[in-house]
Amino acid sequence: MPHNHEPIARLGGAVKRYGQLTALDGADLQLQRGELLALLGPNGAGKTTAIGLLLGLIRADAGTVELFGQDPQRIEARRRIGVMLQNAELPPTLRVGELLRLTASYYPAPRTLAETAELAGVSDLLKRSYAKLSGGQQRRVQFALALCGRPELLFLDEPTVGMDIEARQKLWTAIRQLLAEGCSVLLTTHYLEEAEALADRVCVMTHGRMIHEGTVEELRARVALKRIRCLSTLSIDTVRGWPEVNEVRRENERLHITAAEAEVVVRRLLGADLQLRELEVQRAGLAEAFTELTRDADEASDTNQREAA
Numbered sequence: 034m035p036h037n038h039e040p041i042a043r044l045g046g047a048v049k050r051y052g053q054l055t056a057l058d059g060a061d062l063q064l065q066r067g068e069l070l071a072l073l074g075p076n077g078a079g080k081t082t083a084i085g086l087l088l089g090l091i092r093a094d095a096g097t098v099e100l101f102g103q104d105p106q107r108i109e110a111r112r113r114i115g116v117m118l119q120n121a122e123l124p125p126t127l128r129v130g131e132l133l134r135l136t137a138s139y140y141p142a143p144r145t146l147a148e149t150a151e152l153a154g155v156s157d158l159l160k161r162s163y164a165k166l167s168g169g170q171q172r173r174v175q176f177a178l179a180l181c182g183r184p185e186l187l188f189l190d191e192p193t194v195g196m197d198i199e200a201r202q203k204l205w206t207a208i209r210q211l212l213a214e215g216c217s218v219l220l221t222t223h224y225l226e227e228a229e230a231l232a233d234r235v236c237v238m239t240h241g242r243m244i245h246e247g248t249v250e251e252l253r254a255r256v257a258l259k260r261i262r263c264l265s266t267l268s269i270d271t272v273r274g275w276p277e278v279n280e281v282r283r284e285n286e287r288l289h290i291t292a293a294e295a296e297v298v299v300r301r302l303l304g305a306d307l308q309l310r311e312l313e314v315q316r317a318g319l320a321e322a323f324t325e326l327t328r329d330a331d332e333a334s335d336t337n338q339r340e341a342a
């Protein structure tokens with residue numbers, strides 16, 4: 034049994050290979066009690082593989098994998114978790130209420146059906162047959178199934194894919210409520226605003242390795258890019274030619290520029306276009322930080338491969 038300061042889920046130098054392909058290449062991850070950790074990364078980065086190891090669905094080729102300080106395949110550890118994976122296969126003929134009752138029966142101290150349904154926003158679906166629900170409704174039911182056992186730790190693998198904006202907001206509210214009750218969450222998502230809205234910490238991975246770990250603020254700060262917007266008749270090629278400019282695109286008359294040294298670029302803009310209007314400068318968001326970080330890691334990995342060849 035771990036002490037309070039010990040992580041409740043941990044990967045230490047975890048390696049997972051599929052034939053020639055190394056899906057996880059020495060990945061480290063620690064989830065503390067009561068926190069929401071968002072695992073971010075481009076397609077194929079190894080996020081689902083990392084979750085698969087922590088759930089005991091697959092075995093590591095090397096490294097340490099622990100859930101509540103134990104082997105994840107131990108039933109004692111599994112009874113304390115709730116899981117919402119990307120591809121859930123559920124008995125199609127059962128009604129939602131029956132599915133929830135059945136799943137709750139596997140846990141020692143589950144929520145009541147009404148409590149689960151209310152929290153996950155599926156009260157109106159209980160009598161419906163699961164197979165006949167829309168994709169977004171099925172995702173909500175899968176979320177209900179993940180939390181019905183009153184888990185201490187929830188694994189949510191891209192939970193809001195296919196949900197409309199209202200359903201997504203409701204799910205975020207439910208996740209916040211679970212966190213307030215002391216539940217810990219490991220979330221993977223491609224929606225950076227989701228990580229921004231919910232995460233205490235983010236881990237960014239690519240090519241099977243963690244390349245950044247910290248708070249959302251730290252991730253943003255690490256990439257000191259700024260967004261500059263203005264109405265200008267300057268051509269994109271002119272602006273792209275300035276060495277301080279990272280990216281530039283035009284939408285109608287408006288130029289959208291990202292740059293590390295915004296002040297220098299603003300001076301150049303004002304000097305080159307005396308008619309320039311509606312100038313705005315903003316700090317870059319998580320999306321830019323993420324793109325920058327993963328691009329740097331890709332370039333470093335390309336260089337390593339060239340040097341090794």
Ligand SMILES: Nc1ncnc2c1ncn2[C@@H]1O[C@H](COP(=O)(O)OP(=O)(O)OP(=O)(O)O)[C@@H](O)[C@H]1O
Pocket residue numbers: 051054055056074075076077078079080081082083
């Ligand atoms: N069962 C498997 N057999 C062979 N290769 C696999 C298997 N599962 C995953 N992979 C490979 O391992 C790598 C990591 O896959 P993984 O599903 O963990 O990525 P991910 O970060 O979850 O991606 P996504 O964002 O697309 O869900 C990929 O190159 C994938 O093709």
